[in-house]
Amino acid sequence: MARIDIQRRFDWDLFVTRYWNRRPVLYQATGASPFEDADAFDAALGASRGAMAPPTAIEARTDVQFTIDKGQPVQPGPWLPRDTDGSLDGYDARLAATLGSRRYALIISLLHSHGFGLWSRERAFFSELWRRVGIPLSGGITTLFHGNYEHSPVGVHLDRFTTFLFCLRGRKRMRFWAKRPWSMPVTTLVDYAPYLEKSFTAEVGPGDILYWPASYHHVGESAGEGVATSVNVGIPITGHQTRDDVEDLLNAGHGHAPRARDAARSPPLVRGILDGEGILSRELPVALRLAANTLREITHDTRTQANIRTLWLNRLSSGGFEPSPPPARRRVLKDTDVLHGNKAFPILVEKTGAGWCCSANGKALHVSGPRQPVNKLVATLNTAREVPVSELLHPFPSRGALPHRVLESLPATRAGMRRMLENLLTFRAIHVIGSSRGK
Template sequence: MLAPAPAPRPSPHGEPSLALPRSFWKDFARKHWDRQPTVLQRPFAAHFPTPGEIFEALLETSARYRRGEFTQPLRFYIEHMDGPGGMPYYSVLFDLSRHLPQREDGDLDGYLARLDSLLGGKRFGIVLNRAQCFQWNHWLQMTSFLSGFHEALGVPLGGSDSCVFLGNYRYTPFGVHKDDLHVFYFVIDGEKTMSLWPFDALADRQEVPKDDPDLIHKAGLIYLRDKEDEQRVLAKATTLVGRPGDVMYWPASYWHRAEPSRGLNISASLGVSFRPPPFTGMAPPGEWPRRLRHTELPAGPRSRLPEPVRKSLQRRSRRQDVLSAERESTSEWVRFLTGGALEGTPLEAREEPLKPQEWILASRERPIVSVPLPQGQVLVSANGRSATLTPAPAVLRRVEKLLTALNSGKPQQVEALEEAFFSRLTARSFNTRAFRALLDDLVRWRAVRRCEPPSSRAR
């Protein structure tokens, strides 16, 4: 078990940051990474995820569900204790229209009271994948936490994903299992008890394949036949207990299951994977790097994809009929990397278009990048989103200068940026409307935010 970690790094612009210092990650990598489970006791003085933020993420999910946008990231389980052999089982609720939170619930307590009435007191569990996509603070928390991980251990190119678990269920709904993910488990509300087993402890079971030497790095399930079988399995387990504010860690090689705890529990498991990103399955077969150095992440205008990724792309055919595939693959990689190697994109901002007299500010920690594409196009990307431009060479230089000014982290006036961009520009293929649309995109992507003008004293 790790002692309380050193104080987190200061958060930029008052954002909720969970960045930990280099000394912590150096110690963690030496003692625990890919070795054994541990509990990090309350490492953060502030900015830990809150039940209110998780409720907001569920509200956003609920709104999208009711608009018919998706159902895949969300699962709703109802617990039943009368399964075969005395083992509990969990049914999955497919019609979530009445069981998801509503604004009318007011808050999490109001939602839980309504849910308890709907379920007749039955225990339940909600599992929300890609939770970082549904609440902006949660995205900032996860990306800032990963910044130190990336520096110490590399950028895992299988992506990272925050999965929220909320409910009063007794056991993990899908039972004893293992993932192809290394897991950081944030205990947000309630006490959490986890049983864990190293891979070899359960590898001799009948349901575990014996002809796959790489299974230790893959997902798998253990099927408990009855209570007696459960007791035999539990006798081999290591137990971790996490309390609100704690972070547990276990390697991808470990089997695990949540055990009974009192009342409601809210937690978020941040999984990191070294498999190829999901979008590479759409591209021609080929080898992809498993990880990058943190210094290889895109960092501003005139950025290029990291050398290992470029070499993989260049091994594809150069024929004209695959240029569009190359362009799409490059764009996917850029969006993935500017999104902090997280799966999905953060929640868009809903704001009015910028006015000329307003001031805006970008974050130095999340630079806006431009990357060349085939056939003279350029991709402008930030926070996992992008726009494709086809500028003349003179306009491209202006775009790079604009992004350099924004990435300085200093307040910029919209009108002054526009005047500098179009000053003595003869080729007007990039007009004022396109310029303002680009800035509005950056606001919508949360790459820049409105700010107060600097005071005359500060200047």
């Protein structure tokens, strides 16, 4: 029977040489994990707010799944994290008082898009991997698994991504099969007891890091009576395949081709793909219609290259984890405010058409005007030295105020560059550290 390698020291060079896309490995108590309980709770709160918003609201998200035993409540709101819980411990205590002995699972996909603290630590950690293997052409995914569930609700399955599991709290067992243990034409299996003999396991505790390649079938299990929390990070090892989108569309999240009786349970964007007889509709489903419209817009001759460059700069500045968390609240910058940037993760600038694209922390803004002063402003911020706003804006002409309407491209004037700095501040790419008044 296969056994998993155990390492006591985390070393990226050894990992890439020996384990990357080859075989699983467990790193025990190395102190290398980037994730903290408080950041995970903060991100879970952000995801829960979107999940509880009305379906038509702009902030509505479908990243959250909650199960009780083997069922899903129609309205998950009462079971999701709240500000009043204060922490994961407070959240667990509230659920324990309500659910008693019933088991539950909170699963949040795209966790990195809901909390800046978690996202920034994750980006810094994986930047060392990208130095060695290159940044993925399509973004990584981050998923929170929290609860006292018996095993992963989906059962034994195979991911499209090579995966890192970071254990935060409690204990969890991952069970692996080097090859698919069943022969039935299904992609997942909840009742896998007949195949236990062909599996091997790894038990993880707080601070441990577990890695496995995409070729291994696996399932997460409870390794005790308490609540366990882990953050899983999936890294694509090949470019995103169009067939994956088509498969998702047709499967509609059920693990098989859709049938007429599944129509009511299908996600809104793909609902109506089949008629009452189970025949494919002549009209494109909403998901494909929206995709086709977007493709027409971004492939217009005058915009294609600019859009491609912007998307790639955002991929680079986000560290491969998109979408990045939403911007912070805007504040007006005064001339006396002192700013500094982030030398480790600089603002990226590249020419796009007649102007310039600046990308920071996965978000872009566009500037029109001469190259030299714009590049100098960004280069100064990227040194991370402390500099007043007045010094940064001095090279730019004062003529021309910004109109009230939001501009697609900011002019290289003092007003335009002040707005650019304010945007970068909302992106959390720069920080205000004080005032130059009195110096």
